[in-house]
Amino acid sequence: MSHPLPLNNQDNQESFVLNLGPQHPATHGVLRVKLTMDGEYIMHAEPVLGYIHRMHEKMGENRTWAQFMPNTGRMDYLSALSFNHGYAALVERAMGIEVPERAEYLRVITVELNRISSHLVWFGAFILDLGGFSPLLYAFDDREHILDLLESVTGSRLTYCYFRFGGLYNDIDENFVDGTREFIKTMRERLPMYHNLVTKNIILIKRLKDIGPIPKETIRKYGATGPVARGSGVDYDIRRNEPYSIYPEFDFDIPVYTECDSMARYMVRMDEIEQSMRIIEQALDKLPEGPVMAPKVPKILKPPKGDYYQAVESARGSLGMRAVSDGTNKAYRLKLRSPTFSNLSLFSEVSEGMLLPDALALMGSLDLVIPEIDR
Amino acid sequence: MDFSKLKERLTALALIEEVPAAPPAAPAKGEEEQPAAEPAAPVSRPAANDINYPARGFHFEVKVAADSVVAAATILDEEGFFLEAVTGVDWIKEKELEVVYDFTIWQPTCRVVVRTRLNREAPEVPTISEVCPGANWHERETHDFFGIKFSGHPDLTPLLLPEDADFHPLLKDFQV
Amino acid sequence: MNSEIIRVLAFLVGVIAFAALNAAYLVWLERKEAGHIQRRIGPKEVGPFGLLQPMVDGIKLMTKQILIPDGVDPILFRLAPILAMIPAIMCFVTIPFSQELVARNINLGLLMIFAFASINVLALLLGGWASANKYAVISAARAVAQNVAYEIPMLVTVITMVMITGTLNLNDIVAQQPNISQWYIFRFSASPLMPVAFLIFFICSLAETNRAPFDLNEAESELVAGFHTEYSSMGFGLFFMGEYANIVIGSSLAVILFLGGWQDPFGLFPGVWWFLIKLYCLIFTVIWIRWTYPRTQFYGLLNLSWKILIPISLFNLLLTAGFLKVF
Numbered sequence A: 001m002s003h004p005l006p007l008n009n010q011d012n013q014e015s016f017v018l019n020l021g022p023q024h025p026a027t028h029g030v031l032r033v034k035l036t037m038d039g040e041y042i043m044h045a046e047p048v049l050g051y052i053h054r055m056h057e058k059m060g061e062n063r064t065w066a067q068f069m070p071n072t073g074r075m076d077y078l079s080a081l082s083f084n085h086g087y088a089a090l091v092e093r094a095m096g097i098e099v100p101e102r103a104e105y106l107r108v109i110t111v112e113l114n115r116i117s118s119h120l121v122w123f124g125a126f127i128l129d130l131g132g133f134s135p136l137l138y139a140f141d142d143r144e145h146i147l148d149l150l151e152s153v154t155g156s157r158l159t160y161c162y163f164r165f166g167g168l169y170n171d172i173d174e175n176f177v178d179g180t181r182e183f184i185k186t187m188r189e190r191l192p193m194y195h196n197l198v199t200k201n202i203i204l205i206k207r208l209k210d211i212g213p214i215p216k217e218t219i220r221k222y223g224a225t226g227p228v229a230r231g232s233g234v235d236y237d238i239r240r241n242e243p244y245s246i247y248p249e250f251d252f253d254i255p256v257y258t259e260c261d262s263m264a265r266y267m268v269r270m271d272e273i274e275q276s277m278r279i280i281e282q283a284l285d286k287l288p289e290g291p292v293m294a295p296k297v298p299k300i301l302k303p304p305k306g307d308y309y310q311a312v313e314s315a316r317g318s319l320g321m322r323a324v325s326d327g328t329n330k331a332y333r334l335k336l337r338s339p340t341f342s343n344l345s346l347f348s349e350v351s352e353g354m355l356l357p358d359a360l361a362l363m364g365s366l367d368l369v370i371p372e373i374d375r
Numbered sequence B: 001m002d003f004s005k006l007k008e009r010l011t012a013l014a015l016i017e018e019v020p021a022a023p024p025a026a027p028a029k030g031e032e033e034q035p036a037a038e039p040a041a042p043v044s045r046p047a048a049n050d051i052n053y054p055a056r057g058f059h060f061e062v063k064v065a066a067d068s069v070v071a072a073a074t075i076l077d078e079e080g081f082f083l084e085a086v087t088g089v090d091w092i093k094e095k096e097l098e099v100v101y102d103f104t105i106w107q108p109t110c111r112v113v114v115r116t117r118l119n120r121e122a123p124e125v126p127t128i129s130e131v132c133p134g135a136n137w138h139e140r141e142t143h144d145f146f147g148i149k150f151s152g153h154p155d156l157t158p159l160l161l162p163e164d165a166d167f168h169p170l171l172k173d174f175q176v
Numbered sequence C: 001m002n003s004e005i006i007r008v009l010a011f012l013v014g015v016i017a018f019a020a021l022n023a024a025y026l027v028w029l030e031r032k033e034a035g036h037i038q039r040r041i042g043p044k045e046v047g048p049f050g051l052l053q054p055m056v057d058g059i060k061l062m063t064k065q066i067l068i069p070d071g072v073d074p075i076l077f078r079l080a081p082i083l084a085m086i087p088a089i090m091c092f093v094t095i096p097f098s099q100e101l102v103a104r105n106i107n108l109g110l111l112m113i114f115a116f117a118s119i120n121v122l123a124l125l126l127g128g129w130a131s132a133n134k135y136a137v138i139s140a141a142r143a144v145a146q147n148v149a150y151e152i153p154m155l156v157t158v159i160t161m162v163m164i165t166g167t168l169n170l171n172d173i174v175a176q177q178p179n180i181s182q183w184y185i186f187r188f189s190a191s192p193l194m195p196v197a198f199l200i201f202f203i204c205s206l207a208e209t210n211r212a213p214f215d216l217n218e219a220e221s222e223l224v225a226g227f228h229t230e231y232s233s234m235g236f237g238l239f240f241m242g243e244y245a246n247i248v249i250g251s252s253l254a255v256i257l258f259l260g261g262w263q264d265p266f267g268l269f270p271g272v273w274w275f276l277i278k279l280y281c282l283i284f285t286v287i288w289i290r291w292t293y294p295r296t297q298f299y300g301l302l303n304l305s306w307k308i309l310i311p312i313s314l315f316n317l318l319l320t321a322g323f324l325k326v327f
Helices: A056-062 A066-072 A080-095 A101-129 A134-154 A174-199 A202-208 A216-222 A262-286 A339-345 A356-365 A370-374 B004-013 B066-078 B135-146 C003-037 C053-063 C074-092 C109-117 C119-130 C134-165 C170-175 C194-208 C233-258 C271-290 C298-326
Strands: A016-020 A032-038 A041-048 A306-314 A317-325 A331-337 B016-020 B042-046 B048-050 B060-064 B082-091 B096-104 B111-119 B124-126 B149-151
Touching (some): A016 C134, A032 A356, A041 A356, A056 A066, A066 A080, A080 A101, A080 A306, A101 A134, A101 A174, A101 A262, A101 A356, A134 A174, A174 A202, A174 A262, A202 A262, A202 A356, A202 C298, A216 B082, A306 B096, A306 B111, A317 A339, A317 B082, A317 B096, A331 A339, A339 A370, A339 B135, B004 B060, B004 B066, B060 B066, B066 B096, B066 B111, B066 B124, B082 B135, B111 B124, C003 C074, C003 C271, C053 C233, C074 C109, C109 C119, C109 C170, C119 C134, C119 C233, C134 C170, C134 C194, C134 C298, C170 C233, C194 C271, C194 C298, C233 C271
Antiparallel strands (some): A016 A032, A306 A317, A317 A331, B016 B042, B048 B060, B082 B096, B096 B111
C-alpha cells in the first residue's frame, strides 16, 4: 500500500523535526535520523552517522598487517568472521599466500555459521521493531548454539579473530562437527516453526507487504548489495558472482525475490539461513584432512608495492577491502567498504512520504549494524 | 558480455602517461607499471590498463584528469555499473592526493577502478553524486578524511567525524 | 452515621485496594506469562514464584523522585496521571462482583461506566500534550484517533445488548443469564451474530485500553514510551495502574454482558469466584495476545474499525432489532 504524502503545506508551516536517536529503541545502536515530519508522514529523513566512529582505517595505517586482524572483528559485531575473511583474503592476495584446503573449508563453515547467527539476530530484532516481542528470545536461543560452537573453535563469542594469513588459528575438534550437525538438525525444525508462527501472521504480512519498496534502479544507483539488493530482484551475491575461497565447490541457491518490499528482504534472509545450512552440510561432508595453516608464511609481512582489492559477501552485503601497500610492514592505506553504509544511504530517498512506523519497518529490513557503518 | 566497448570509451578519457618502453617480448599492457630494468626511451600511451585480477582483485583501471571524473562515471553508469566506494590516498611525497572510485557490475564480474590525482595543496574534484546518488556519502566521507573538496556536492558537512571537525585524519601529516 | 454511607466508603476503599493490587499482580501475571511464552521463567527471585516482585516494584516507583521537566505545562502534567486513575476506579463502583458484592447497584450502571471510561482518553491526551515532547504528542494524537474509532463499534454493540436485555443495570443483565446456554454469547434466539458481537466487543476493549496489537500510542520502537515518555515515579505508576484497571473493566464488562457475570455454571463456589475466574481467563487471553502478535499499522487499525467492525456491528444492530420485532 502506498501512501501519498499530503504535502499541501508547501511553506512547511505544519512540519516539525523529530530526532530519532541517537538513543532510540528502533535504531539498534547509536544511529540518529533527523526526520522532518508532516504529522506522521516523513517529508525528509537524514541519517546522521559517526556516533561510534573509531577510525579503523587510520589504525590500519599504524599497525602491522597482522596487528590489524583483531580490528576486523570489531566492526560488524554480528558477522565478524566475514570481516576476518575479507581481510585475510586481501592480504593473502597481496602476498600470494596459498591457503590449505582444510582451512578454506573451515573458513566457509565458520563464516556461514556466523551468517546464520547474524540473520537470527536480525530476525528477532526486526520483529521486535514491529512490536512482536517473543521471536527475539527464540532467535537468541538458536543463536546461542552457534555462539557456543564458534566459541569452542575460535575462543571468543562475538568479536572473533580466528583467521590468520595462510590459514586459521586453530583446528576444530570432533565435538564441533557433531555439534554443528546437531544444530542444523534443530534449526531445520525451528525454521518451519518460525514461518508458521511469524511469517504467516496476518499482521506481519500487512506490515511488510508492499512497504518500503526499493526499485532495482535505486539499488544500483546507491550501490546497495546483499539481501537488500536480492530482495529487489538483483541476482548478485559475491559468493557466486565473484567466487572466492572455495564457494564454487558447493551447490547452493541465491534467494532472489522481485517484490522489492520489506517482505522480500525478510524472505531473502530467512531463505539464506537454509542455504547457509546447505553449504555447511556439504562442507562438513567433504571436509579434507590436512593442515589448517600454510607452511611458509613469513613472520613479517611486506606485500609488494601496489594496491589490492578483495570483496566478500558478508551477512549484510558486499564487503570490500582495498589495501595500498608501499612495500613496508604496514599498510599505506586501508579502505573498508562496509555494505550497510551504502544500504543505509538510500534510506533518505526511499523513506520520503512514508509513515513513521512503515519507515521503521523499512529501516529494520535494511539490517543495520551501526559500528560497521561508522567504522 | 564483453567490456571492450566500455574499455575503449574509458581509454579515450584517460590521461596520457609516459611509461618506459617495455621489452619487445612482453605485451604493451603489463600487469603493473614496474620500472623496466634497462633504461629505454619512454613511450606515451593512455593510462588505462587491464589488471591481473587474481593478483590484484580488480580487472581494469583508468587514470583520468580531475575534470573527466564525471564523464567516466557517466560512461560506467550507462553501462550498468554501480559505485562501490570512493576513497582517497595521500601521496605526500609526490604532494598529491589520489581519489579512487571503485565501480563494479552485477553480472558478469568486472571491477573497474577510476583514479585521479589532485594537487595536495588545493584538492578539488567535481562531484559524481549527480550521476550516482550513492556517491554522496562516500564523497562526504572522503572529504572528512582527506579534505578533498568535491565541487558541486550538495552537502559536505562532516559525516563520520564530529560536526565541528576541522581536521582530516587520514592525511599522512595528521598528528594522532 | 448512615449505614449506606459506611457501606459505600468501605466499598470505595475496597475498590481502590482491589484496583491497585490488581494492577500490581497483573504486572506479575504479565511478566510470568510473557516469560513462559518466551521460554523463560520470569520473575522468581523476590518471594515464592516472584510473588513479592510487584510489591518491590511498587515501593521502587513510590520512592523515586517525581521529575517535572522544564517546559511542561505544570498543572496539566500533574493532573493527567490522576485523571487516568480516578475514572478507572469510579468504573469499579458499579461492577457487580457478585449479586451482593457491588458498591452501588445503580440502574444506569452501564452508561456510567462508559461515561467515565471515555475520560481515560482525555488523560492520555493531556499527558501527551503537557509533556511538551514530540513523541508524546504524536502518541496522544494516535490515542485520540484510535479511541474515537473504536468507541463507535463498541457502543453500537452495547446498544445491541441493551436492546436485548432491556436494562442498563449490570446486576439485572447478569441475572438474565442463569446458565451457560443462556449466556448472551450463546443467545442465538436474540441474534445469530452474538459470538461475533462478543468478538467485536473484545477487540474494541483491546483497542480502547491500548493493548497489543493495538498499542500504537506506546509503540516503543517508534515513540519510545508514547504519552508517558516524560513521566517518572508514580506519575508513570498511575498511568500504569490506570491502564491495568481499564483492562480489568473492559474484561469485566465482557464477562457481565456476554459470559454470565457472577452466575455459576456448575455450582462449586460462590458467584464471586466464578466472576473472577471468567475475568482472569479473559485477561490471560489479553496478555497472551500481547506477547504473540506484532503491532498493527495505524491505517490498518483504523481500517479494521471503520471498514469492518462498524459495518458488522451496525448490521448486527439491525438484525437484532428485526429479531426482536418479529419474535
